[in-house]
Amino acid sequence: MIRLPNTLAFRLTFWYTLVVIILIMIAFSASYLSLKKKLNYNLENDLIEDILEYKILYKNEGLDGIKQEIEQEMEWGEEKNFFFQLFDRNGIQIYSSDLSHWKLLPESPHIIKHVFSSKNFVLQTTNIQGKEYKAKTIYGLISPNILLHTGESTESIQNTMTLLSNVFIGMFLIVIPIAFVIGWLMAGHAVKGIKEVSRIASEIEKGKLDRRVSVSSQRDEITQLVNTFNAMLDRIKVLIFEMKEMTDNIAHDLRSPLARIRVISELALSNNNTPKNLKSSASDIIEECDRLLQMINSTLDVAEAEADTFQTTKKKVDISQLAQDACEIFEPMAEQKHIRLACRLDNNCYIYGNIQNLQRMFANLLDNAIKYTLANGQVDVILTRSRQNIEIMIIDTGIGIPENDQARVFDRFFRCDQSRTHDGCGLGLSFARAVARSHGGDIDLSSRLKNGSCFTIRLPATNLPDS
Ligand code: ADP
DSSP: OOOOOOOHHHHHHHHHHHHHHHHHHHHHHHHHHHHHHHHHHHHHHHHHHHHHHHHHHHHHHHHHHHHHHHHHHHHHSOGGGEEEEEEOTTSOEEEEOOOGGGTTOOOOHHHHHHHHHHOOOEEEEEOOTTOSSOEEEEEEEEETTEEEEEEEESHHHHHHHHHHHHHHHHHHHHHHHHHHHHHHHHHHHHHHHHHHHHHHHHHHHTTOTTOOOOOOSOOSHHHHHHHHHHHHHHHHHHHHHHHHHHHHHHHHHHHHHHHHHHHHHHHHHSSSOOHHHHHHHHHHHHHHHHHHHHHHHHHHHHHHHHHTTTGGGOEEEEHHHHHHHHHHHHHHHHHHTTOEEEEEEOSSOEEEEOHHHHHHHHHHHHHHHHHTSOTTOEEEEEEEEOSSEEEEEEEEOSSOOOGGGTTTTTSTTOOOGGGTTSSOOSOHHHHHHHHHHHTTOEEEEEEETTTEEEEEEEEEOOOOOOO
């Protein structure tokens, strides 16, 4: 069995050619039928006109005139193609043209009788025995006592129709291969872009992650596909880079506490250890383990906040009160570092949210602001309400964040090099942003190195009734 190529280009060509074939067939059938109808109509009209002409001729020139005219017509035309018969009221033939080609002309006394009685003509399409083609005949009165029966073979109509069919078949045999070739070229052109995308995709699968599909100047669907495909590859590349960086950061952050645990354990195992030293080693190990656990829990919290699994625990929260409480909690820490902590909060600002996560979001941002601000610095918390949003700014005069790092500080485990001397694991800002986003808001950052930072939280305000 012949197996046809199972490609999109072949299928497109196949359907295109099929459509062309169907359209040509429809066009041919329509023109064939209408031409045939028109030719038959013309022939019938000619026969009716003959009856009328002979009627006038009989009136003017009598039977002899009619006979003369018939003889002349037979001389001019091809006699095998038509005939004339004249009948009287009794159905007896009184005259006829040469009927040698129409020997088996059927006799129809009942039609003759009917025409004499009704005075209407009768048109017929008859099969004449021994003749290849049908004939169109007419019975009509040319005088009250004389009936003309004349007819013509449909051979010329059939010849015209056969000629038309032959022209069509010839055209069909030329047009179909041309349509197939054009279809094939068009389909090839249309799927060129898709082929290119699949070629590049297979190269990428083999590890060449930098390969991209070249974009054509045309603004068609394939170009859109190529652009989306390239954008997706760029995004995947960034994600791979971020994941690698995150894994490196995790490894780095896990290594230090694990190394410390190992050193403490080795010292504990060494000789001459007093019970007091062993107890202190055990408590140091617990402390390091707690730090590791806290890091792992924070990672899970960020994942939870990003997935926004807190829908069921959300309720109306007085965010002004929450910010006020956070400032009061961090006041002693700020005082200890000789930092002025000032709050300017609009009252009665409510949002619909998860209170614990919002508290932790404030805590993370205030903790950072105080942690990364030097003695005698200032931290301001400003809360304002617009028509739809609540805006909370946490501004510090601290060490600031280098411009290159500003887009990445919200990534998990990212820490600026300059802050590695401080405690922390690079999860606080990722958690804060995940919480803001899970409440339909976001956090922006503006910062200047050595001048300070401003984190702006925007949350949609609510006017929900008390719950
Ligand atoms: P960390 O536990 O390290 O503070 P965060 O996710 O809270 O983790 O912050 C990520 C990094 O962003 C910090 O390591 C620090 O380098 C930088 N950063 C965050 N807040 C501030 C700030 N207010 N001033 C300067 N740097 C900051």
